[in-house]
Amino acid sequence: MSLRTLLVAGLATSASAAKLLVGGYGPTSATNANGYIDTLDYTNGALKKISENTEAGAQPAWIDLGLKGKALVIDESWNTPDSSSLHTFALNADGTVNHTAVVSIPRGGPVSTQLYNANKNLAIAHYGGHGLTTFSNVNGAFTLLQNIGYENRTTGPKPQQQDGSHVHHSVLDPTGQYLLFPDLGLDATHIFCIDSTTGKLVEHADLKAPTGYGPRHATFWTSGRKTFLFVIHELVSKIISYQVHYAPAGGLTFTTVDEQSTYGPAVDPATTQYGAAAELALSPDARFLLASNRNVTLAQVPNVDPANGTRVASDSIATFKPAADGRLAWVQIAPSGGLFPRHFEVSRDGGWIAVANQKSGNVRLYRRDVRSGRIGAQVGAVAVGGEPNNVRWL
Template sequence: MALRNLFFAGLATSASAVQILTSAFGNDTVNGSISTFDLTLGVGAASLKPLNAFDKAGAQPTWLDTSLGGGKVVVIDEAWATNASLSTIARQTDGSFKLTNMIGILGSPVAVQFYNNKKALAVAHYGTGAVTTYSLGANGAFTPLEQFKYSNATHGPKPQQADGSHVHHAVIDPTGQYLVFPDLGLDATHVFCIDSKTNKLTPHPDIIAPAGSGPRHAAFQKSGKNTFLYIIHELDSHIRSYKVTYTDKGPQFALVDDVSAFGPESRNTTGSAAAEIIISPDNQFVIGSNRLLPIFTVPNPDPTNSTQIQSDSIVTYKTGADGKLTFVQLAPSGGLNPRHFGLNKDGSLIGIGNGGSVPPSLDIYKRDVKSGKIGEKVASSIATGGGINNVRFLE
């Protein structure tokens, strides 16, 4: 992804710098790319130093995992019209990236999750309705392990579910013993137990969602002695919270709350598509993104264009000790189609990839860590090429 015309407002903080890593879809003529840049915040003006734009990890890079550390980034190529891949790229001393490993995998991967102390990796496949797993060798290479396909299973009633399973996310639970995979097509979240000796998975009963709700992404929260699972549902734009009880037969999930991803105000959400969900770094808030139903107008990120643009939204809820959610805010995302967003380490900044804007933009806002509210925009970028789909703060 090439970035141009990045501009910032000042922040009343001591000078500090953070690196941001993004991925973006390509188009018919240009590969998608992975970009890094420095965002420096300080008293007065802020500054940006672009570092790298890497386009050798596939045509449609769609997910970035930085948990291996050491400058390594695992990338999946969703590859709508080509062969999907799983890659590792390594950051070099000059800030550039080098491709170190790449293997072909089952089509339409959209998210990954390391598990078993990073000995193995699970991949969610949207278009092919599957979960695949890979062991990670000492040399950093991935070896195929297992495949679970759901494509022929019973599907939901919405048009987006007519062709069956669409597994969209992979998430590990706080104990490190279980993985869950929301499946938008089947109105279910698949649950697996991890074998710590073999890296293999054993299926457990699914979490069943209401028909036509379309579970997309999920996030676990450890709160005192309790564990909760929050799932955002794309097709009915709801967030549902479950209390997790661990038994000798595996985890049990009890629904404790069901709220709109647009907050308590009555609103027709037909056609909307909720996307990402995360827990704030202080473990106090659930944050989600909404797409395809813009309800705000915001200043144009292009400083040469005074015409306001439409904006989708970011919703924030405060979590309770019982897993129930209290509405905090519905804020603009800064543009259209915020498929993914990320928070910096202390949660004081949120970076949002508005990949559906024309041109796509990366928008960075202040966030009040005490109230959980998103405040003023402090940075915007106008991107060329395809839409931004993943945003990671590197600190």
């Protein structure tokens, strides 16, 4: 057996004991119920909840583990948009969290965060608030820096989802010089250069998506000396690959190199017309690209409760393999384990994937083959209640 094979085999077993954080909205049946930050433990084939914290507001929407020993959580607070907030939690050795600070956010509907400028700054994308904000970070204390809005802009043609700007993600480029913000409502990705001295963002020309596509999330990928940007589009369930060009005088331009359905070549497009693609992420080894599909049931899976023999409907996770030219080769479509997998995360060793199925109130763990990129058998499942929308490996 080669050294590489031995290393991969060792990695594939390293998640046999692990902990995760999952965040979610509170039960929709409850009035003014806070959401939750749960700690999950996976040991000897059993996934269970070991703690719950309800101090992150009504609709915690995103967990950021970019600061050592801390978890940053944003409260989307779409019931009361004037009370959106950024919460800081201390991470304990056993995976539990303690609430340590909260800062009000002046723009409503925050849905994702991105630390940048050597973690001296934080950017927040606002879906319901139609824009973005930036903050300075001094030893974990956050102060508002910018408040940028996209009110009264030309929107896409689908009024139910494109009734205004809906900035959904904040993404740092590989050089650390640029931040990108996909805007589902405006069919555009906003491009900013980072002023490393002040931490402020300087706006450049948008990357325009095809009309009605609704860009939601994005991720960068490098191949040799080339850089690519993959953007997932919620309203058509497609991924577009762009080659990124860095202008000598500053700024980014993009060349489209590929476009693929998140349901692959074998699924009838008529079946997926009401799909709502969500998360997009590279595997830790950067050899595969994964995407989550919502609102189109393609499989039935075992119940979370092993004592219940009733099978349940499942949405899906798609896997592609990027080629050196940025084109995407189809690998697999696999069950997510429930409905509306808003978020998933592959373990750092690549051998496992955790999926938060928002509308099914569960988190599922599956094995994943590091070499082929294929998702395999379920190894754990737990009901967490409410609407889980973010899951992170600790």
